[in-house]
Amino acid sequence: MVSRAVWLFRRLEGLFAVYKPPGVHWKLVRDSVETNLLKGINSASPREPRQQVMFLPESTDGSGGSTELTLTATRLPVLANHPLVTGPQFQKLRVGVGHRLDVFSSGVLVLGVGQGNKMLADLYNSKTRDYTVEGEFGLATEDFSDTGRLIERTTYDHITQDDVDRVLAMIQGANQKALIMYSNVDLCSQQAYELAVKGSLYPQGKSPPILTGLRCLHFKPPHFTLEMQCVNETQRFLRRVVHEVGLELRSTAVCTGVRRTRDGPFTLQAALTHKHWTLPEITAAVRKSCLAWRTPREPQPQNPGPDGMKRKEPAVPD
Amino acid sequence: MALAQFRLLLSRTDGLCRSGTVSRYSELAGRGEGPAPGAAVVSSALTDLPLPGSLPCLVDLDRAPPLSPFEEISEEEAVQIVALPPLPPVSTALRDYVNQSETLRMLVHLGVFNVGSMDLLQARGLGSMLLRMGLQDLQERLLFLRDLGLQEPQLGPLLTRNPFILTETLETCGPEEVGSMVCRAPYLLNFSVQRMDNRLGFYQTLLGLSPQKTRDIVTRLPRLLCGSLEPVKENLKVCELELGFRPNEIQHVVTRIPKLLTANKKRLRETFDYVHNKMAVPHALIVKFPQVLNASLLRIRERHLFLQYLGKAQYDPAQPGYVPLDRLVSLPDPEFCSELATASLQDFELFQKTL
Numbered sequence A: 001m002v003s004r005a006v007w008l009f010r011r012l013e014g015l016f017a018v019y020k021p022p023g024v025h026w027k028l029v030r031d032s033v034e035t036n037l038l039k040g041i042n043s044a045s046p047r048e049p050r051q052q053v054m055f056l057p058e059s060t061d062g063s064g065g066s067t068e069l070t071l072t073a074t075r076l077p078v079l080a081n082h083p084l085v086t087g088p089q090f091q092k093l094r095v096g097v098g099h100r101l102d103v104f105s106s107g108v109l110v111l112g113v114g115q116g117n118k119m120l121a122d123l124y125n126s127k128t129r130d131y132t133v134e135g136e137f138g139l140a141t142e143d144f145s146d147t148g149r150l151i152e153r154t155t156y157d158h159i160t161q162d163d164v165d166r167v168l169a170m171i172q173g174a175n176q177k178a179l180i181m182y183s184n185v186d187l188c189s190q191q192a193y194e195l196a197v198k199g200s201l202y203p204q205g206k207s208p209p210i211l212t213g214l215r216c217l218h219f220k221p222p223h224f225t226l227e228m229q230c231v232n233e234t235q236r237f238l239r240r241v242v243h244e245v246g247l248e249l250r251s252t253a254v255c256t257g258v259r260r261t262r263d264g265p266f267t268l269q270a271a272l273t274h275k276h277w278t279l280p281e282i283t284a285a286v287r288k289s290c291l292a293w294r295t296p297r298e299p300q301p302q303n304p305g306p307d308g309m310k311r312k313e314p315a316v317p318d
Numbered sequence B: 001m002a003l004a005q006f007r008l009l010l011s012r013t014d015g016l017c018r019s020g021t022v023s024r025y026s027e028l029a030g031r032g033e034g035p036a037p038g039a040a041v042v043s044s045a046l047t048d049l050p051l052p053g054s055l056p057c058l059v060d061l062d063r064a065p066p067l068s069p070f071e072e073i074s075e076e077e078a079v080q081i082v083a084l085p086p087l088p089p090v091s092t093a094l095r096d097y098v099n100q101s102e103t104l105r106m107l108v109h110l111g112v113f114n115v116g117s118m119d120l121l122q123a124r125g126l127g128s129m130l131l132r133m134g135l136q137d138l139q140e141r142l143l144f145l146r147d148l149g150l151q152e153p154q155l156g157p158l159l160t161r162n163p164f165i166l167t168e169t170l171e172t173c174g175p176e177e178v179g180s181m182v183c184r185a186p187y188l189l190n191f192s193v194q195r196m197d198n199r200l201g202f203y204q205t206l207l208g209l210s211p212q213k214t215r216d217i218v219t220r221l222p223r224l225l226c227g228s229l230e231p232v233k234e235n236l237k238v239c240e241l242e243l244g245f246r247p248n249e250i251q252h253v254v255t256r257i258p259k260l261l262t263a264n265k266k267r268l269r270e271t272f273d274y275v276h277n278k279m280a281v282p283h284a285l286i287v288k289f290p291q292v293l294n295a296s297l298l299r300i301r302e303r304h305l306f307l308q309y310l311g312k313a314q315y316d317p318a319q320p321g322y323v324p325l326d327r328l329v330s331l332p333d334p335e336f337c338s339e340l341a342t343a344s345l346q347d348f349e350l351f352q353k354t355l
Helices: A004-011 A026-043 A116-126 A161-182 A190-198 A235-248 A279-294 B003-012 B039-048 B056-063 B075-080 B102-110 B118-122 B126-132 B135-147 B152-161 B163-167 B176-184 B193-207 B211-220 B230-242 B247-256 B258-262 B265-278 B283-288 B297-310 B325-330 B333-341 B345-352
Strands: A014-020 A051-061 A067-077 A095-097 A106-113 A129-137 A139-141 A150-153 A210-220 A223-231 A253-263
Touching: A004 A026, A004 A279, A014 A026, A014 A116, A014 A279, A026 A095, A026 A106, A026 A279, A067 B075, A095 A116, A106 A116, A129 A235, A161 A210, A161 A223, A161 A235, A223 A235, A235 A253, B102 B126, B102 B135, B102 B152, B126 B163, B135 B152, B135 B163, B152 B163, B152 B176, B176 B211, B193 B211, B193 B230, B193 B247, B211 B247, B230 B247, B230 B258, B230 B265, B247 B258, B247 B283, B265 B283, B265 B297, B283 B325, B297 B325, B297 B333, B297 B345, B325 B333, B333 B345
Parallel strands: A106 A253, A139 A253
Antiparallel strands: A014 A106, A051 A067, A095 A106, A129 A223, A129 A253, A139 A150, A210 A223
8 A cells, every 4th residue: 555645656657748939948947846746646545654562551450459450562653754753755756858948038948757757869869959049130149048258249230031932942941851861761762752751851860950940930120030840959959040041141140039839749839837747637638649659660560670760759849 | 041131132132232241151152062973972871871670660760879780680570571572882963862862852853853863963963962962951941941832843844953942941931022023933943142133123213113113023033133234234225326226225125025135146137127117116015015026936927927928917006007016016927817817727827928
């Protein structure tokens, strides 16, 4: 018979997504989630106190007016096991963080609990992520973001939507080429053709950050919004892309916001905002993600390619 | 500790006399300093430990003269000897002694958290002090705290935060004001009268407050009397030089929100920067609603951006659609959505995911 706290603790195994607000370090997010979970688990009914048999002497009135001392066995709770003496039952919880988000960016951040941490590496190696990146023309800063030290100001009146699309297409072309190179397939083979048609090419092993999709969502000078789909990226890389777009357009641009809208199978809808980082809601999210994680895998048995390469499953569209 | 004198001090801050109040300080400051911390201390305390035999039902039997080891004992007496496993002579945690020591048991029942934890023991011979202390002493001190106006459920948390209060010698009582202060800043009574005098004088001169207001601040945030004065000075400088408040404005803000004096400088600066520069709230309005400086930046930013998105971010009281700053930061989410934003909670959550 396990206590309710232990039962709650064992149910927490898997992955879930939270929405990281901008301006907060991911470590703080992870720590507050851990604290909330531990608080929830420890506030459930505590374990039964261990009982100890003690022989307590008792005086009873015997026959003839004399008092007799007898020892009676009684069960007393052991005080050394009291929660106030030992501290809370659960003091640590394994909470792991998936692909990081730096302080200034926001969006879906995947966390793993318990055995879910093993799945995090899998998620990191085989999935693409979606970002919405906001930029502003006319400025250039040291760290490509709008808070950095200003380096120069430029004009942006000459830029049109067509120019932007042209430059984005060019960048995407270069990235596509890099993707084929790093995905280690022979370009002349049928397999490469099939993978490319499906859009499921994926870099094998180590690779630099690669954009697998890039388009302009919104253009209203000086502000513009890009949607990117990428692999092995950092948020700094995405800001640099914005900077390069600005340079290609004979102007400069800074990035005003990076927001991750999807991480592998986790979308914005599944992400929990900071009001909802409580034990019941996280448990529900973990269970939901477990179900979603299992179902698309079973119909697709992985068949290794002719040269021993494993085919990766396609990225789940948003 | 010298409570009576402390009380006297509170009433005498008007005159700012710093020297006259330390008459009996030296004899009162004699603390129950334990020997060096560590496990060895516990072993030395074992001799004074209330023995396991002294369970409540056996108290009357203790009156018999001590037995010599060679004396024959009767069957009845043999029955009374309780053979418990021997106490560990050296231990790094109090949990080994909890079951046997009446004092420790009483503390646990009072709700003193983590009696058995390591850090308590390592702090200045506390472990041996607790073990040595008789039930009588403990009860005396608890009754004293009760007399200060502390309720029973408050005693546990207080002793958890400052177990050293049990080492102090007892003086006579104080008013209920002192009671609430002691409850919120448990280290208060450990400090010398001179030290407190210094602090009260500091607040009075530096902030230029009246004695009544100084007392008011100190009763609302007794932590001010315990901590170092350096961060407080720094905070005042930050308010004056970086945030650009005038001295009388600082006075006003501090009397409303004393916590500002112990707040984190970086956080204060960031919050002010956002409220003043991004939300375009003038100094006068911040002084009117100093709670804003106390609120979390994340919360202010989310709510401001939401109101801005809805076109309702209007903080000027002279214009229609005025949103008071104190309500902006203090209302819980559902009320904020229904009263200030007139939107549904789901909309607010969806908006949070677009930030």
